[in-house]
Amino acid sequence: MSSSEPPPLAEHPPGTASHPAPTHPVCRPVRVDEPTAATGGLPHAPALSSPRPALPSSIPGDAAVTGPKAERLLSGPKGLGTTGVHPRRPGKPVNPLGPPNPALPSGIPGDVPVTGPEAQQLLGGPKGLGTASAYPQRPRKAADPVGNPVPGLYYHPVPEPDPVRVAEVDRRIKAWAMDEVDLYPEEWEEQFDGFFVGRYMVACHPDAPTIDHLMVAARLMVAENAVDDCYCEDHGGSPIGLGGRLLLAHTALDPLHTAEEYQSAWARSLQSDAPRRAYRSAMKYFLDWAGPSQADRYRHDMARLHMGYLAEAAWTQTEYVPEVWEYLAMRQFNNFRPCPTITDTVGGYELPADLQAQPAVQRIIALAGNATTLVNDLYSYTKELASPGNHLNLPVVIAEREALSERDAYLKAVEIHNNLMHAFEAEVAALTTAHALPNLLRFLRGVAVWVDGNHYWHQTNTYRYSLPDFW
C-alpha cells in the first residue's frame, strides 16, 4: 500500500526501485518445519490463577480518580478503580501518579486535576496542547530541525528530543532488529538508519519513564513497518493474497487457541519470516509492560490497521479510485492509531478500559489518528508519486475525484488536516473542561504530544521526505 501507515522503514536502494525483491530471505516465508532457534509462540494464556504481585495499596492513582468528579463522569458508585488491576513487570511496580518521575519536570501539571481555562490552555487552547512542558527536565533548546514544515499546516513545534535517549533507542532498536529478530539484511542498513526510530520515539513519548518504556513503542513501530514493507509494499508486498498473510501475522498479536496437534505448527510459523518474528517479539515485550486491557486495545487497533491495509489493497487490485470520503474512511483504519494509543503503557500508567471506551474518548483518538495520518500523506506525497505504481493518498484522490489541479488538491488536503486538528483540540478542551480526571488528562496530553512528535519526525526526515514545489 503506497500510502499505508506507518510509513515503510526501508526504501529501495537507488536504482532498484523497479525491482522489488519478493524472494529476499527476510520477507520470504520459510517452511514451518524448518528448525528455528526458538519454538516460538506467545506464551500460552497466563492463568488468572497465577497471582502476580499487587501494586502497592497506597498507589495514589486510584485515590485520584474516585472523587465526586469521577463518580459524575462514570455514573457509577464505585468510580474507576481499575488502574491498579493490572500488575506490571514482576518486581517493578509502576506508580503512575506518584512522586514525579525523575525524567519529568516537577511542575508538569498532568498529575493533578486541571479544570476550566487551565485545561483549555493545557489541552485544547488555540495555541496547542502545551507539549513543551511535558519534556524532560534537562535544559532544552527549541528544535532547529532540518526540513521545512508544509506551508499552511497547523502544527505545534516540539523541543529537540533528548539526544542521549535518541542515541540509546537507536542503538538498542538496531540490536533488536539485527540480533533478536533478524529483521533485515545488511544492505538495508542505511534505510533502517534513515528511519530515525530514536528521534521518532523520543519526540513522541517525552514522558516515558525509562528507555525500556521507549523500547516498547520502538519495537512495535518497527515491527508494524516490517509487516507493511514485506507484505504490502516495497519489499515483496502485493495486494494479492494479502488477507491470508496479514491474518497469520495477526496471530502473533492475538494468539491461536486450537487443538494441541496443530498448536506447535502455528508457534513455529511465528519464526518463519521477518514480519512475524518482529510482531511476535515486539508483542512479547509489550505484554511485559501492558495490562490485559491495554493489550486488548492494542490488538483491536492492529485489527483496524490490518483491515485498512486490506481495503487499500482491494482498491489497488481493482484499480478503484475511492471517493474522498471513502478514502478518508479507509485512512481512519490504515492509520497511526496503534502508536498514540499505547502512550499510557509507554508512560508507565494505564488509562482505564472503561474510560478509553467512552465515545468522546474514542472520537478524540480517531481525530488525532486521522490528523497524524494525513500528515504522512502530505509529507510523503512526492515520495509516493516517484514510486512505481499508482499510489493513493489524499491529494491524489482529491485531484481525481474533485477535478482539482495537483496544487489545489494538495492545498485542500492541508485544509482537511487542519480541520481535523482543530476538531481534535476542541473535543479535548470540551472533555477535559468537563472531566478533569488525572489519568484521562495525562492520556490525552500523551496523544497530543504524539501528534506533535509525529509531525516533527515527518518534517525533519529529509532522508525520506521532500515537499512538492507548490508555493
Next chain:
Amino acid sequence: MSSSEPPPLAEHPPGTASHPAPTHPVCRPVRVDEPTAATGGLPHAPALSSPRPALPSSIPGDAAVTGPKAERLLSGPKGLGTTGVHPRRPGKPVNPLGPPNPALPSGIPGDVPVTGPEAQQLLGGPKGLGTASAYPQRPRKAADPVGNPVPGLYYHPVPEPDPVRVAEVDRRIKAWAMDEVDLYPEEWEEQFDGFFVGRYMVACHPDAPTIDHLMVAARLMVAENAVDDCYCEDHGGSPIGLGGRLLLAHTALDPLHTAEEYQSAWARSLQSDAPRRAYRSAMKYFLDWAGPSQADRYRHDMARLHMGYLAEAAWTQTEYVPEVWEYLAMRQFNNFRPCPTITDTVGGYELPADLQAQPAVQRIIALAGNATTLVNDLYSYTKELASPGNHLNLPVVIAEREALSERDAYLKAVEIHNNLMHAFEAEVAALTTAHALPNLLRFLRGVAVWVDGNHYWHQTNTYRYSLPDFW
C-alpha cells in the same frame, strides 16, 4: 466465503444456484447522493459531559467482586468496581446481580459465588456445563428435535426453546428486516424463514430478561449474515474488492470521524445497501443496551470477523488450500465469536472490561468460538460441497493436506471439535474453581449455553443442513 460464519441466511432458490444475482437491488449499492428516508449515521459520539443516570448505589454487583478473592484475582487494591460504570437505557437501570430475574428460575446458581466441586459441576464437569438449569422456569420438556446430531460429536442437548419467545422473535425480526432496513426482496422470504432466527436466539440466550434483549442479538446476527451473503457469498459476493466493501460496512459499527465536508456523504452511505442498513440499525439498537466497553468488545470481534473473511477471500482468489493449522487460524477469526461475547448485554448485565481482557478469559472465549464454528463446518459440509465453487471447510482441508479419505477427514474434524470442547470446559472449570466471581461465572455460563444452543440450532435446521453418509 463458502464456510464463513455466521452461516448465510439465504440460499439460492432451487435451480438458480449457478446464477447468483450480483445486481439485485438489495445488495447493489445505490448512489450515496440518492435521497434516503433517514440521513443515517450512528449518533455522533455522545459527549461524556452528558451524564446518564447512575445505577443505584446499592447495586450488589460491586460488593460481590471486592472481596479477598477479587483482590487476589486482579491483584489490585480496589477490586473491579467497573460493573456500575456504564449506565444503560435511561430509566431502565439493570441490576445484574440483584434479585433473580423473573425469567430465570430462582435456583439458578449464577448470581452467587460457587466454588470448588460445585463450580466444576456447574461449569466444567465432564457432564457439560449445566445448561439445563439456566432455562426459564416454565415447565419444559426436553427438545425432541428433528435432525440428527453428528455421530461422535461431543455436545450437550438443550431443552426446547420457549415457543412463545421463538414466535415473537421471529415476528419482530421479520418486521425489522422488511420494514426497517429493507433487507431482502419478497422472493427470499422462504430462505429467511428457513434460518429460524427465533429458535436460534432463544436457544442461545435462555437468560435474556426480555424479548427486547433477544432482539439485540437477533438483529446483529441477521445483519452479520446479510453482510456475509451480499458481500462475500451467495448473493452477489466476491473475494475481489471485498476489503473495500467490508471496511466501509465496518464504519456502520465503528463510525468515521472526519472533516465536516465529508461526514454527510459517509452517513448517507450507511443507507445505500442492505448490509450497511442492517449493520447500522442493529448497532444503533445494540448501543441502547450495551455499555461503551461492551460496544468496544463487539467492534473488536467484528474486526476479527472481517479479517477472517478477508483471509478466506485471499485464499479463494489465489486458489490456495491452507495447511490445517492455517485454516484453523483463519477460522478463529471467521468465527461465531461476536455472537457469544454479547451474552452479557443480552442477559442485561456486564462482564467488566478488565475481566474480559484477562488472558484466561480470552482463551476460553476463543476456544468456545472455535468449537461453535467447527460445528458449522461439520453440519454445513454437504451443503457446501453442493454449492458452486471450491469451498474450504475443515474436513475438506484435512482431506487435502493430510491425504485422508473424505470420511476419515470428516471424522478427524469431529475429533478436533471435541478436543476444543474439552479444552474449553477444562479451562472454564479451572478458572471458576479458582475465581468464583459472580459476573464471570454468569458470563462463562452464558458462553457455554450459547455453544449448546448453537449446536441445537445446527442439528435441527434440516432446511439448511443434512449430514453426509459416512456412518
